[in-house]
Amino acid sequence: MEQTENPAREHILQRIRKALSAPAEHPSTPTDERLFAPVSEILERFEAECAGNHTECVLTTDSWATAQAVAEVLRSTPAGEVFMQDAPSLRRLAANLADRTIHWSSNGRPSEEVQATVTLAEALVAQTGSIFVSSACGGRAATVAAPVHVVVANRAQLVPDLQTLFAQVSHDDNMLKNSMLCLTTGSSRTGDIEKILVLGAHGPRRLVVVLQEE
């Protein structure tokens, strides 16, 4: 629906410009105050935050151990579709999952009955125990549609804090080309019933990060 003309646009912009001709007092506050303590032990901090937000964090030493860890998680999920991001490393990993039907992201989005998704991540953030994903990680639905989401990552992807994450992302043209980016922190949840925390709302109930050494 192309709007060739949207006169409202000009009206609004004119009103804004006229409004701003009257200056408002600037708060004149220091802009260099440090807001958070620096994160020194990055891995330890990431693990501690994950424990707090119900992200399961599994450390592995090599790709074989990673594959085992993923298989372990999937064994505990009900029989049904496993949706995976179509990436070379995950293709190799899938060789260990002969007993599950894998739906690859190159064939479209997960189905309504998907039981688990396995994706990579763009980065991990220690400050908040978060994973940072994009639509390149198997699409948009891949990282939210299933009750279980497994993230395969490596330690080099850990950044200390949000400030560092954004400093990197802002200068990464390829990252910014994605139509979706998401900072995911813990399993989906709600406090809408009497402010009681319930885990597992519409997004995954279980978020597992398999974090490989190298």
Place this chain on the structure above:
Amino acid sequence: MARVALFIPCFVDQLSPQIGLDTAEVLRRAGYEVDFPKAQTCCGQPAFNTGYWNDARPLAARFVRVFRSYEAVVSPSGSCTTMVRNFYPELLAGTSSHGDAVDLGKRVFELSEFLIKVAHRTGLSAEFPHRVAYHDACHALRELGLKQEPRELLRHVQGLHLVEMPYSEDCCGFGGTFATKFHMISAAMGNSKAANAEKVSAEYITSTDPSCLMHIEGILRRRNSPVRTIHISAILATRVGTGVAPSRLSESEGAKRQESDREAIESQELTNAPGGQQ
């Protein structure tokens, strides 16, 4: 001896004169000569808070003139002190009184603020052996930044057991014309405050603000509560050995008490350093 001017809120003048008398007594005991500039009337807050700034402005300008020559102006009310210090500059912006208003703001104090920050007095030989909860009046707390000062004074009152009630920083619900315009909400807030004091078995609720206390007292009496209110000046004006503020005595007793106080203070002056640090 240093002099201070009493800034007596209009409703204290007309409805709770003993608060004014107690305040004068407390300041005298702290070593100050107390003046009451009788030209004062009202700081203008009722009009200001209801949006009638054109009616409040001449009162503010007048107020600034009345108190211009005093080094210190002390008031038994956090909200009235707030009006002068925090709002006069905005109200009088662009008028010839603006500069004087900003200056007056530096010289006007709520009573407990004055005692702690200027007079540096915590002990005033007061005695009030009761369980007392302190209500953090909104203006005193958020506009003047007073939290510990009144509590510090209360802790030095002999026999006084200071208890903290839950949600002591919650607004009591007075809020000026809000109390009558939105009386049902005002009453709900007041009843919450009363219930919180009852929860900690306080005998008294005290505060820096007589308007809060008048509202809370009205609520307490309506619900037949065992709790009563008392302004902080009345507690501080009690005397060790009597537990009664001079203003509550009969006229002749009060006059006699004043005479002996004056003698006591004068003799103190001869022996102590100025300022009388306790």
Place this chain on the structure above:
Amino acid sequence: MTTPAQEFLRSAATKSADLRHRQILRHSIDTYNTSAAQGQARFLDWQAARRRAQAIKWEAVNHLDKYLLQFEVRVKERGGHVFWAENGEQAQKYIVDLAAARNVRTVVKSKSMVAEEIDLTPALEHKGIKVWETDLGEFIVQLRDEPPYHIVTPAIHLSRKEIAALFKEKLGGIDTDDPEKLVAAARVALRRAFFSAEMGISGVNFLVADAGMIALTTNEGNGRLGTSLPRIHVALTGIEKVIPRLEDLAVLWPVLSTAGTGQAVTCYNTLVGGPRTKDEPDGPEEFHVVLLDNGRSELLADAEQRDVLHCIRCGACLNACPVYRSVGGHTYGTTYQGPIGSVLTPHLRGLHEFQHLSYASSLCGGCTEVCPVKIDLHHHLLHNRRNAVKAHQRSWKERIGFRLYRWTMLHPSWLALAGRLGRHAIRVTHALGLGGSALDPLRAWTKDRNPPPIPARSFRSLWKERRGAD
């Protein structure tokens, strides 16, 4: 027909007297306060964080045209559409027409105050389109056919038993008040909607100008699913939501979460820019951002109150407000409730009709103390009051009353006389047993409180005498 002011008083009277309602709200807000304190402790200095958030929003709002234009350029580069709407009708029409043109039969909607503001859902339903509220709290109040009670926690006023009964009646197949099972029931009910809806409508927490992306802050994942699965995504927002840079989110995401729920960050902080790219396996084919003015540019012109547009809709001021705690969200009768609503609504919907909201406050300042972007909320209530008086929108009785007050207070002798007469009148009417009647000068006071004891003499009179005794 009652005015909004009359309706407010009526509802306030009912709710203020409802102790159970106060207990429920108090409990929820206590839970929030504990979490918020924990969240604030994660910062080196929460006050520094507030200052930084304020500075970011100040820059954005005071250069609003520049950043909105930058945002528009970037979104269009990504293949998205930007529609500017002067008022609710224009915004509503755009979205409804779009849905009709695309044969949309089902819409999944995540939380949007702006959608409430423009009555979007009824307009879509009128066209035969089924709208699913997917935020659990919104889903619950939608089933009850009532508006949200709180801008962050829409069902804060309901107990689990009430929600259980509601689900049993409306969803069927569930008979428990276990919160986990209730959430699971909602998940099942909404999952089908997510996978079958043709259009997803979302709100916006921030418009990121330099990246050309919208930022969405949620916990449940409904915003993620609703902006991933349907083939059309419409993001509805006020024009003031813009921020200059992506990097500003390193401050604003934690600040919003801390003030909103006490979390370090919420579960899903999503950035969406445009429809799916050709390399992506899924995602909407169309992306529309609807920028709504609806009175915001007028508020922008008010330099004194421009900072009201800094609001990030965290809800902290509602939780801090003793009036909100007493009367709850529905009493306000407006989209925006609590202190921000009381300041904002007169601007968006008219001072004359809604000034009562700015008067329904004791000016305690609790709101200003907690606002994470340091809006001078309680002082703006005063400014609205002053503006109402200036515009001659108050009753003649009140105007005359304050004129008399001013004359009296300009003359100490008049004050002394008026005081004496007033005290006398009160004592006489009460002595005659007319206390509480129409003749009682203190009637407005004594409805809910006992009157203060009336002294025989004023302070100035007593002081004069004692000084005279010297």
